[in-house]
Structure formats: structure tokens, C-alpha cells
Amino acid sequence: MMTHPESASDPRGVTKLLGAIGAVLLRALGATWRVRIDGPDPFDEAAEAPVLGALLHRDFLMAAWFFRDRGIRVGISRSRDGDLIDQALAQLGYAEAARGSSSRGGAVAQLGLLRALEAGGSVAVVVDGPRGPAGQPKPGIARLATRTGRPISAVTFRARFAWRFGSWDSACLPLPFARVECLFSAPIHADESGDGEGESRVLHELASRLAGPTRTTLVPG
Numbered sequence: 001m002m003t004h005p006e007s008a009s010d011p012r013g014v015t016k017l018l019g020a021i022g023a024v025l026l027r028a029l030g031a032t033w034r035v036r037i038d039g040p041d042p043f044d045e046a047a048e049a050p051v052l053g054a055l056l057h058r059d060f061l062m063a064a065w066f067f068r069d070r071g072i073r074v075g076i077s078r079s080r081d082g083d084l085i086d087q088a089l090a091q092l093g094y095a096e097a098a099r100g101s102s103s104r105g106g107a108v109a110q111l112g113l114l115r116a117l118e119a120g121g122s123v124a125v126v127v128d129g130p131r132g133p134a135g136q137p138k139p140g141i142a143r144l145a146t147r148t149g150r151p152i153s154a155v156t157f158r159a160r161f162a163w164r165f166g167s168w169d170s171a172c173l174p175l176p177f178a179r180v181e182c183l184f185s186a187p188i189h190a191d192e193s194g195d196g197e198g199e200s201r202v203l204h205e206l207a208s209r210l211a212g213p214t215r216t217t218l219v220p221g
Contacts, residue, residue: 015080019087026092030065032176033159039184042153043070043122051122052150054141056210057129057169062157066182069093073116073123075100075109075140077130095121110140117148127206134169135211142190142202151187152202154209158183185209 042051053072055063073095076082086097095116100109113123125144127137145152158181159174174180188205191198 015083016087019084019089020091022084022088023091026061026065026088027068029174029176030068033065033174033178033180035066036179036181037184038181041182041184042187043067043072045070047122050117050120050148050150052117052141052144052148052152053122053124054127054137054152054154054206054210055124055156056135057126057132058134058171059155059157060126060129061171061173062159062180062182063124063155064089064092066157066180067094067124071095071121073098073113073121075113075123075125079130082130098123110144113144114147117144117150127210128169132168135207137203137206137210139199139203141206142199145188145190145202146199151189152206153187154185154206156183156185156210157181 043053070093074089074097076086076089076097076099078099082099086099089097098109098112098116100107100112113125116123123144125141127141128134141152144150157172159172160179162172162174162178165171165173188202188209190202
């Protein structure tokens with residue numbers, strides 16, 4: 001299980017403690033969900049090649065539980081919220097996070113994810129994080145696909161019933177014993193040329209696949 005050194009701004013390890021508590025609660029809640037999988041799971045242990053996964057910020061809590069204990073590396077923003085998520089994911093069995101975002105430290109995060117893929121590890125990118133706009137993938141995922149030759153595996157979730165948070169992404173958390181469905185789309189291949197037109201095509205197709213199948217019964221937050 002991955003641990004992280006406490007920062008000078010968090011001398012008592014409050015973030016680490018809160019992250020651990022959040023991970024325990026999510027494990028307990030997720031254990032009650034009735035989960036159905038639609039499509040082949042590219043992150044399955046039997047997969048021979050590293051996976052470049054893409055998801056939306058609104059699905060992050062469901063995805064964090066579903067993909068637990070697989071050693072996947074995730075890109076996380078350099079923020080206080082990111083620190084908390086980093087600690088929670090460590091307790092959920094994820095690999096050390098690549099810290100950075102489109103607004104801060106993005107190049108460092110991209111390099112970390114690139115190295116993980118080249119070393120044979122799987123990574124996941126929250127493509128519209130950390131602040132949106134919701135549902136609009138940023139270019140980093142297309143660049144990773146072009147540089148590594150790995151297709152993008154889009155994953156979405158839907159639930160009945162789920163609590164909706166009043167956040168920019170309308171994040172959802174299924175209630176106890178909710179029915180949760182995890183949907184995997186066909187792989188999206190990037191153009192080897194990596195030009196702007198090809199990148200735009202990939203991002204457009206990815207946005208369509210991530211947005212299309214979601215049908216969630218919500219309890220307003």
C-alpha cells in the first residue's frame with residue numbers, strides 16, 4: 001500500500017488521515033453496490049498491454065472504487081483537493097499519482113503518465129479535470145495516445161440511484177445497494193502524425209463516447 005510523506009503545510013497528517021477515512025468509507029459503500037459491466041474491461045488482470053483509460057470528473061468516485069487495487073496510475077491536480085484524493089487513492093491500491101493539471105504542472109504529470117505507459121503500466125486520465133468545462137476532454141489524453149501508440153479506452157458509469165453533488169461536474173455517488181453499471185467503449189486510435197486535425201478528431205470522438213451512454217437516476221444534492 002502506497003504512502004506519502006507529510007508536507008510541511010500538513011504537519012499532523014490531517015490530509016493523510018482524511019484520505020484514509022474516505023477510502024475506507026468508499027470501500028464499504030461500494031461493497032453494497034450491485035455492479036454490472038458492459039463491454040470487455042481493458043484493465044482486467046489478463047490484459048497483456050498497458051491501458052490508457054479516460055473518464056469524466058463526474059464519474060470519479062465510482063471509478064475510484066471500481067478500479068481499486070489494480071495499481072493504476074492516475075493524473076491528479078496540484079491542489080488541496082488533489083492532495084486529499086492522492087491520499088485516498090493510495091489507500092485504495094492505486095500507484096503513485098502523477099501530480100499536475102492543465103493549469104499547473106501539466107508537463108510533469110504528462111511525463112509521469114508517459115513513463116508509466118512506456119514501462120508497461122496502465123494509467124487513467126480524468127479528461128475534463130480539474131475544473132472543467134464538464135464533459136470537454138483536454139488535449140493531453142490525445143497527445144499521450146499519439147506518443148505511445150496506445151488506443152484510448154473510454155469508461156463511463158451510470159447508477160440507480162445516486163446522490164448528485166452541487167459541484168461544477170455534477171459528481172455522482174451511488175446510494176447504498178444502488179445498481180451501478182460500468183460501460184467500456186471500443187478503443188479510440190489516435191493518428192500517428194499527431195497533427196492538430198487528428199487531435200481534434202480524437203477529442204471529439206472521446207467526448208461523444210463519454211457523454212452518450214450516461215443515464216443516472218439522481219437524488220438532488
